[in-house]
Amino acid sequence: MKGNFTFYNPTKIYFGLNSVGNLKYELDNYGPNILLAYGGGSIKKNGIYDKVMEILESKEKKVFEFKDIMPNPTLAKLLEGRSLCLENNIDLILAVGGGSVIDCAKGVSASVFVDDPWEEFWLLNKPATKAIPVGAILTMVGTGSEMNGGSVITNEEEKKKKGHVFGPNVFPRFSILDPTYTYTVSKYQMCSGIFDIFSHLMEQYFSGDDDNVSDYLIEGLMKSLINSTKLALKNPKDYEARSNIMWISTLALNTLVGLGKDQDWEVHSIEHQISAYTNCSHGMGLSVISPAYYRHIYKYGLGKFYRFAVNVFEVNPLGKSVDDVAKEGLNCLTEFIKDSDMVTNLKELGCTKDMLIKIAVSSDIEQTSYKVMTADEIYEILLESFEG
């Protein structure tokens, strides 16, 4: 742990079958006015909405609905939630859904007390000094938003999707994680979430050449994720597999496994712009460009890519060059993507060729990658990923 760090994660996690029952105890900590944030209404089909409403009513809460939160939530949507909070003196924002719903809820939470959220958070990068409490009930995994203080919001006018870290005030006070709530998610969304998790782990792993405890944790999470993904693909109602995936998702982005490390995040920066142009599923955008991106940088972090191959994908290094082992590891990554039915080309995500240069020039350049990108290189990576 060469780097200094501060770690503080005050989110309380209730994990497991029927853990939603804990909501009633948590609600005692907040006033009567609840903003119920959710997405397109799948929670009405699978019964989660009714269950949550029943608990809210048993506690005599006044519920204000903030619905139709879209994947890749927009600044306009955030401002709609902000108005609802201001008009109704909201005491708790209860987000029921996946990462987009929780991200939007956290964005609303932090924006109520500032004049211009986009400027203060996304442009000036300020932390939130005051926020309305957020609680989360997770129904789809991948983003890790349930146990961190971050949020990704899209400014549609500027075609810019951007992440912000608000800090501890915006961490959900509690998050309820029942693996069975993820059973009704489509296979496409399940796989998209899984690759989002895997990418979070890779973004934190592929940096630095030190011997950092965090890297050992990441390797363990990657191995566990690969094992459970195989089982969940065979049987989406395999409770143990789905529960492992759910918990790995939380741990992959609750700041723990990146402590003391430089981190990369270039793949996320590029994907955010693919999403901004195509509105594609985030995880699938990541799965498309990751192989080409890592082929471009592996020589600059050869030791780590060798270690990835051996420790995560169990490549046998005997009698092989370091370079060959590293490349074999990247081949295993590509196989994992294909075997898990993830998307492998930009065309399938709705990307057109003339978008590529716009995506390349609008992507943020991360400074702690093994190889700091140029727009030209990003363009090359996008070209290589176009037809897969």
Added chain:
Amino acid sequence: MKGNFTFYNPTKIYFGLNSVGNLKYELDNYGPNILLAYGGGSIKKNGIYDKVMEILESKEKKVFEFKDIMPNPTLAKLLEGRSLCLENNIDLILAVGGGSVIDCAKGVSASVFVDDPWEEFWLLNKPATKAIPVGAILTMVGTGSEMNGGSVITNEEEKKKKGHVFGPNVFPRFSILDPTYTYTVSKYQMCSGIFDIFSHLMEQYFSGDDDNVSDYLIEGLMKSLINSTKLALKNPKDYEARSNIMWISTLALNTLVGLGKDQDWEVHSIEHQISAYTNCSHGMGLSVISPAYYRHIYKYGLGKFYRFAVNVFEVNPLGKSVDDVAKEGLNCLTEFIKDSDMVTNLKELGCTKDMLIKIAVSSDIEQTSYKVMTADEIYEILLESFEG
């Protein structure tokens, strides 16, 4: 994650070189009266006491000293601290030291508001509903006390050393971890702490036959600990190695890596009674009995011991029986203990043969071990460990 769990860990960690500088910001959150808890005075020799006092004085705090906290802190010592708190209207207990000092500080913190601490916590096992805030500055690693709500106290009269989990109210509000603060600890104490960490990981790992994310995390921490131990033995001032050991120590017992798992803790139960009779160093007591204990139980959890051998000690399983691989893993554990100059027999810890039966019959029997012990079996394990 077959088992349900609640996870909540509100301790704020400041980690790294010169992280003590954060103390001045934390002190703003508390009133003027500080109980400064420490041990035999080593912090006066290495300059940490002066540094901390300088910061306390700069914040105009009134300092009350609670010193000479012994290894294996006693109930009598706890009651002394309790009186100091009651007499001086203490706002914050600042523990500067290793696990014994922090354990004692947490015991004091929880005991101030109850009439009979031994009865309420240790006999009736109640959580602490009210407590004086505790902050910690760690100078010796192993117990993990800096990021959990537990405490181990010895009742000298009854010759009983017992752990208690007080719950979130007694978690340190903040803990400051500067790896260089551990440099002046003797090699004996460093190695004792390292085996305490390794034992915490084994106690949580060796139970259950499920596929649990926590086990993957534990394997990663064990591998990292083995690597850094080798480097720290060569050069105790290897910052990276000592910082890794320090952070692994915290993660090994902040409740994270045991989530969703049955756990064992029989080795700790036996060792507590060895300590109660000999006042030996806790980690060395664990290192002495672990090999014999695991030889006694491995057949009942064969799959996990096989996995331990392959994933932690990198035993090559090719062409070997599962039993042979598992045994080879246990041999590697014994080698690790010997190579790290840890104690390997009870005699060296001051144990006499007539103590063995007393230790055996007074040890708690844990119900979630792969093989639930009898006093006879514990006696056998102690006999096997007597001369090493």
